[in-house]
Amino acid sequence: MIGSRWPRRLLAVHSALVYLFLYLPIAVLVVFSFNAARQTAVWDGLTLDWYRRLLDDEALLGAVRNSLTVASCTTLAATILGTLAALAMGRHQFRGKRPTQALLMLPVVIPEIVLGAALVTFFGVARMRLSLTTVILAHVVFSISYVAIVVRARLAGLDPSLEEAARDLGAGSFDTFRRVTLPLLFPGIVASALLVFTLSIDDYVITSFVAGVGATTLPLHIYSMLKVGVTPEINAVSTLLLAVTVALIVAAQRLLQEKKT
């Protein structure tokens, strides 16, 4: 084997430190959401007070409702559109495939601030009042690409002989799709839906441009709380948001890793 013991140990120690760097700040944030002391970062006993207070914060609850509405609508629309696009890209040859591929990639790689700025200009020119609808439209734009990428990867990993077998057994192309392809793709579609829900519920940058009065989402509300100052309530709401999104991500990962047959 290559390398002596020392470089290997160094590699292990470095990696451990990087994992610590990735998780320690989040752990600290979560732990201090249960700290009884209001002002300092000194531990002063366990409490659930900050969580209880969240339930009385009408503005916060409204923001949560808005975020859930936006994320649900975005997920539904983007999952359908992205899946259809993935089927076209993965199963068909057609003119304009390359430009379509580029069009699907661009919303993901272009800086978020550019998309936000361009959309607010567009909504202004189109005389669309900024509202939850404009937020949903903006989220759908950047979410379609993620669905298309995830579902297309799943499609590429499917065993083509299964569909051939269905056809040989006399299934028409629609039946083959409905009874063979779709069920096999399903875990990928659900996983991409979970990821889109996460992205939508977490998005701050683009939303900050296109959300009008009364369309405050959870990240916008958290941001305005941060601007006032660090409080244990922010730790509590952050912890809850983290818990929900991490659960969704882990579920999505499970679906994507399970055997593809």
Added chain:
Amino acid sequence: MKSRRGRAALLLLPTWAVLGIFFLVPLVLMLGVSFRQRGVYGGLRPIADLAAYLRSGGFLGNYGRSLEGVYLGIGWRSLWMAVLTTVLCLVISYPVAYAVAVRAPRRWKNLLLGLVVVPFWTSFLIRTYAWMFILRSEGLLNQGLLAAGVIHRPLELLYTPFAVMIGLVYGELPFMILPLYASLEKLDRSLLEAASDLGAGGAGVFRRVTVPLTMPGIVAGVVLVFIPSLGQFVVSDLLGGAKTMLLGNLIQNQYAVARNQPFGAALAFELTAAVLLLLLAYALYMRKRGEEVLL
């Protein structure tokens, strides 16, 4: 099958429509607005005589303004902070990606990879807030150092370029580790052993075999980290305060505070042009290497 082409178009029609109307048209509109000038009450100043406006060069006013000293300084700071973030992420990530892809026992691999994937998808805002919580003067780091007697009064850590760098590296790290992991995972280990058998030392194998073979992963990671760092404004706003203004903050300001959309649009377009050039170079590089362009 004869109707295949039509079927692809049918499947893509809704996506083309949504991305055409709500992505391409807005970008073109933004480019158009960048050539206009701000009206007295915000909005756009009407153009009375188009020919005269073009002849006077007024349509390039916002681009000219973006090259003035103050703005050039902000652009320069954004550029070097993005470069520094990218370099730091690469140097920190490569050994980790290597350890997980090549060295880690098989049964640990999924867990270790999953631990990188989770922060990749979780809220950037909350991950930035975590550092606000740690770095502020009453924060954990200062309290710890005070208690340990290392310092006697709190250090000014938050609202400094240092805090912004930590936030950027912390935020972007998973975006570097994942593409590096993907290319290291595909690395054929027998090539490393062959190089070693032929007498190359550990450093020689790394420099002449491992790095060249994983170059596509390195390039993808660099692109994935550099682009968002360049347009960043949340990290600099929360951890840098007003002292570390970046291009992203400047653009956001034009829309939210200064109500100067034309100038904001010009800046955003300059950022877009830089990003598109970078992506074009990336796509050409990947095609030359025969790799799939997947970002």
